[in-house]
Amino acid sequence: MEENKNRNYKVFALVVYCFIIYLIVSLVAQYYGTNWKPLANVNLVSDIFRAEVMSDSILINNPNIENDEIMAESIVMEENVIEEVIEEEVDDFNLYLEPHLITDFTRNSQQPAMPNFIKKLVELKNTKKGKIRIAYLGDSMIEGDLLTMTLRELLQDEFGGEGVGFVPIYSNIAGFRTTVTANSSGWKDDHFMNKSSKGFYISGHVFTGNGKASFNDRTIKNNQIPIEKSIIYGKVDNGKLNHNGTEKTLDGTEAVNKTVLANDTSTRLSISSKTAEMPLFGVSFESEDGIFIDNFSFRGSTGFELGKVNSQILNTIQSVNNYDLIVLQYGVNLLFRPKDTNYDYYQTGMQPVIEKLKKSFEGADFLLVSSADRAFRYNGEFKTAIGLPNLIKLQATMAKENEMAFYNQFASMGGENSIVDWASQKPSLANKDHVHPNHRGTRILANNLFNAILDDYKKFDNNKLEEN
Template sequence: MSGSRKVLYFTCITFCIYFSLSLVGTYLGVHYTPFMRVNVVADVFKMDVNDSITLNKEEAPIAIQQKASYNFSLYRTPHLITNFNIDTNSAALQQFAKKLHLLKTTKKGKVRIAFLGDSMIEGDLMTQTLRELMQQYFGGVGVGFVPLATPGSGIRTTAYSSITGDWQTTNFKSDDKATLFLSGYKYNTNSGSIKITDHSFKDSNAVITKSLLFGYMPTAVAINVNDNALSIYGSNKINKAALLQNNNPQINININNKALDVYGVTFESNDGVFVDNFSFRGISGTEIGKIDSSFLADINKANPYDLIVLQYGVNVLYKPNDVNFNYYGKLMLPVVKKIKQCFPSTDVLIISTADRAFNYAGTYKSAIGIDSLVKLQANIAYQNNCNFYNQFATMGGTNSIVDWANRKPALANKDYVHPNRAGATVLATYFFEALYNDYQKYTQQLNP
């Protein structure tokens, strides 16, 4: 058999397999993670947006527990950070606002935000604008945490990172997830180098501390930092070592010990607000639940956060006719509970999915299940005593992603999923304004 014929047979067989899986996934509601993003029939068999297709009918809705003095329907309000308390004049993020106020009045201390998400924030989208606005108002210089290398490293403009050598990378797609950082990555090398440059600040006189985040290493390990020999060690599951403190935005590190788990480098001034971007393409947020609880608790010791933001959802909306996401709620509820237990002094905020559109009968429209998913995400926050921000409503609600993609100039890509850089700036500005308004509620409580 000729080589070209073999290729043809292989292609036909592969297509038939994917075609069958797509039919099963679309019409029977089968959820199998490795094929979650495979759907070759979504644009072939057009479904009318009014078709009454309900997947997973056997699943009962996740109940919304009624609480005195709380109003669950507040989740629908755009531009609002809510803890569902009927008193909307009080700050929802009480602990976070208190720390911001202390920083603003004393000019001393650090306030950290961990912003976790999927490809919606890849390349530091959203977070770069949020970081800039927060630092302009509350102070601070530095890009915060930078992983060594991810698929989004090449499109990030606020920091440059690269590695050379025989690095081994473990991430959320690997079997061993127990000791991954919030970025979803861990790196090891017998002989490798790291080069990271912080492009986020323009002040050549700003003094920045460059710190390495690494794993359990009770005996000293020799590394080389900008051509200087140093040794690091740490008895916790995750540790932080300050390597340099100067106005040089670049750091070069050489490591020759594969037993050393390396996570990334932080760039922070002595005081201010720092926003860490933790983007991981193609995930739903449930992957965080695989990280060991004691490891998460040690992250809280080594690099504590004052606000953890969870922004997921577009990868849950991977099929155009899904309207029941109770399976996702059952998976995500314990993840959020785990985060709250491991970061007891940290405010947790869930941001809803942004709008996402599919082709229905030849026209792109918002996913028919998006309202159900947003309500479910709000319920996850409600049941875990977390805060919620409706990004879908804030960006304009139904068909807003279509409007954004068709604008001149456009605010979103023609995939009708991802805002572009201009759109991400709009979303970040809206979110900053919501944080600032919540902070203002706190200061007005102090000074009626």
């Protein structure tokens, strides 16, 4: 027993002696400024002296500061050093996998992924003046103004604006769309899928003939605000158009022209063409100021079709009806074979389209929204298309290589088998085709995207706006 006590005492004494020796060596090293490598990372007094040095530095630069303030500022300085290390910006392609994130593939970025667009949002928020337009291009996933109707409402509630924006002269799903009532007849519709067609708008359509149409914008909440009701059309000389019972002569020397037909509090517009060969694209409802989303959906499109739009038309659109953000949401129509896993052909076909769009819409930011989930039946059970992860990675690659912002719609809706889950819920969030989210589902997608835009918006430094 006595032997164990002596042994414990010896161990304790050894620890104390070593500590004292180590402390003395640390003090000597700190005092003489020596840097012995084995001691460098475990110097017992380095943190104490470092804090004193920082405090002395603060005191020299601020002779009237009190001791408590010195300590507080020392702590802040230490925290800032740590924060700078943690928030160092690094290139990170794998950010494309993150849900609810609009990314420029820079981790810890303090700058918006869509800088020009976000700057315009800040200006609109601060001044309540000016217009911001978003061209949202996609396939049947946004047909009937799905997703865009909710996103438009949320953005207008936050940043101002009244009006549904662009509406085509005629649409075969007009009865499905709830944001505008449209009745049209008597028009010839040339579009993307007609091989001989040309001269169509970014919507993929151009209308001619002695047709008539009536529209009622059902998005207007404030019926006291004047709404500009415009007609968008192609080249024409002395074209005759009747609107709301009044005849109007349209002259247009550009590939795209825009004329305001009425500016009042009415939400309705009726037109009829008296010049059969006059090319018409659509009408537009916009308040004087605010943010507007134009829905350009085309069923069955992969995005390749946009390459068919005449460059002169694309270039003129930006000068006549300027867009600040171009959103591209495609992908589901590439997933038509359940066993496909290689989509390199998509990049080959879409790259010249992206280059063409970026050249035409100069000054606009671009956001590539990935395909949402899409399921096939495998061994008798619906599951996410096996090639979808490859397609989304390819879309992210295209976005990064073309300096476009990216948003992972698939991850944001829940990832693998989310469309299966959405279709089986009660009430359901998707159709039984396991391809298309319904009204309820697209409202969720729109809210997610809106919140991602707000997160990007919050990164903007207002001081930079004041400097400019």
